Amino acid sequence: MHLGHSLSHGGPDAVSAGARRPDGARRALRIGLGGPVGSGKTATVAALCRILRDEVSLAVVTNDIYTREDAEFLLREAVLPPERITAVETGACPHTAIRDDISANLEAVEDLEDEVGPLDLILVESGGDNLTATFSKGLVDAQIFVIDVAGGDDIPRKGGPGVTTADLLVVNKTDLAPHVGSDLARMAADARAQRAHLPVVFQSLRGEDGVRDVAAWVRERLAAWTA
Numbered sequence: 001m002h003l004g005h006s007l008s009h010g011g012p013d014a015v016s017a018g019a020r021r022p023d024g025a026r027r028a029l030r031i032g033l034g035g036p037v038g039s040g041k042t043a044t045v046a047a048l049c050r051i052l053r054d055e056v057s058l059a060v061v062t063n064d065i066y067t068r069e070d071a072e073f074l075l076r077e078a079v080l081p082p083e084r085i086t087a088v089e090t091g092a093c094p095h096t097a098i099r100d101d102i103s104a105n106l107e108a109v110e111d112l113e114d115e116v117g118p119l120d121l122i123l124v125e126s127g128g129d130n131l132t133a134t135f136s137k138g139l140v141d142a143q144i145f146v147i148d149v150a151g152g153d154d155i156p157r158k159g160g161p162g163v164t165t166a167d168l169l170v171v172n173k174t175d176l177a178p179h180v181g182s183d184l185a186r187m188a189a190d191a192r193a194q195r196a197h198l199p200v201v202f203q204s205l206r207g208e209d210g211v212r213d214v215a216a217w218v219r220e221r222l223a224a225w226t227a
Helices: 041-052 069-077 094-100 103-116 161-165 174-180 184-195 212-226
Strands: 002-006 029-034 058-064 085-089 121-125 142-148 168-172 200-202
Touching (some): 029 041, 029 212, 041 121, 094 103, 142 161, 161 184, 168 212
């Protein structure tokens, strides 16, 4: 179990986004999950682990500013063996560790591949951030951005790089819409206007379908990665 990574200052220039490891083997597909505080990123990661762990070899890197709370939640839920979950304490704004100085996260994913590999998939969860949060392409191969209906149904209309450019936008906690006055149809229309052809998934982890559609999207990315 790795819970001790901290953010260093190596800078993004030293990062390689190559698809192969030094030994020539294909590395794991890396998918980043970002979004505002409380949007349901960790719950989505947990649900993905439960549905995919019997199909693929996967691991998780979480990011928090001063704690290891998200990693410890995943450990308590036993979504993966402990050695497949590691934490980065950023000590700064979350976007710093996923976009500006990714060295600690890059070290974490490479350590996981060295120590529990071979891996097919690594999920890198950002700490809670704002609508501008995006991952460096030197760290992840695809990005999921998670928002929730309780944050306001105007979030897709407001846009921001996370909403408009992520490879997949997840609108989470749809079961709360009647209770918080959010219009799901309006959110869907605004998301389409902001994202053009990029996909959007509406989900409730309390519902029967849960994370099914996001898992299907991940499977498609994995198939393309290994083809």
